[in-house]
Amino acid sequence: MTDALETAHKKEISCTNCGAPIEYIEGESVLTCGFCGTTSMLAGFDKIVKVEAHYVLPAKKQKPEIRVSVMEWMKQGWLKAADLADQASFSKFDGIVLPFWVVKSQAKTYWSGKNRRSRTVGSGDNRRTETYWEPTSGQFSEEYNWSVYAREKPDEIWGLDALNPGGKSVQADWGKFFMGLGMGSRASGKSNLLDGKEKFDLEKIPEMKIINGQITQDRAEQKSRNDMLNLHRQIADKKATTITDCDTTVDIIGVDLVYVPMWELAYTYKGKSYRVLANGNSGEVITGEAPVGKWDKVVVLAIIMTILGAILGLIAHFGDVSEMWIGTGIAGGIGAGYALWTAMFSKG
Ligand SMILES: [Zn+2]
Helix, strand or coil: CCHHHHHCCEEEEECCCCCCEEEEECCCCEEECCCCCCEEEECCCCCEEECCCEEECCCCCCHHHHHHHHHHHHHCCCCECCCHHHHCEEEEEEEEEEEEEEEEEEEEEEEEEEEEEEEEECCHHHCEEEEEEEEEEEEEEEEEEEEEECCCCHHHCCCHHHHCCCCEEEEEECCCCCCCCCCCCEECCCCCCCCCCEECCHHHCCCCEECCECCCHHHHHHHHHHHHHHHHHHHHHCCCCEEEEEEEEEEEEEEEEEEEEEEEEEEEECCEEEEEEEECCCCCEEEEEEEECHHHHHHHHHHHHHHHHHHHHHHHCCCCHHHHHHHHHHHHHHHHHHHHHHHHHCCC
């Protein structure tokens, strides 16, 4: 957010609880009083509603603990550069408190589709393989505490996608190396921002900047519903070769507004910048970008080339085992050599 944006279109209402003035920017609709901590929601013209289900995750972890937690994160995990924790230097370390609507819900999906199968028919010289389609169907159901960031532009804060399934909790950076194929990145699972929630109190998030919400409860429900429909469609798509029907119902059980302390970090490693987002209540890293180690690239490329070599060997000399292994060895060697060269002489 720029200062220009903050000074433009400033408005003011009186707190529904203590009457103190609350300043806000046009477009913001979920406002927290800086004096008593009461949160009000602007619902349409001149209509102000007090938000009852209003919580906070206390800022239990401060800068030193977050630093330790991020360093630990750098040391763990497959394919991260081995010297990351030693070489990384932090260039950004900001703590802010962000508003989220957490939509407790159950999503149930019925799907049907077809699987491609093959079978052998005939006998003797007429033996052949034919493919056919087999109908299939099923259902699955999931409970979520779906997090919706209460701002119009969720991208203002990097990494919030990782709070819900469908995002990424680790984003591996392979640099110019083209054969990473998404390895080393990890999909995010379910998280629950209501874990450890307490009644809202400004003293539980001392000296941190609080961001007001812009999205009202109705819109948050709508957004979470759409996100869950999309996620379930993606899950259903993997259940059969083709999906012909996919019907998801979302039951919303409850909606809470929770303010979460978060740490936005950036660090540089070998001249390149990477981002990390951490939870200021649990200290956990929510998501982060990490460079892949150069030796990992060497190993991965050697393995890929070996497999390619084996396949080529099989195609070229089907049946001749010894020649296949010679092909494999040559391809693996070339691959390892190339990978080594890439690792040593290219940046990132
Ligand atoms: Zn107040």
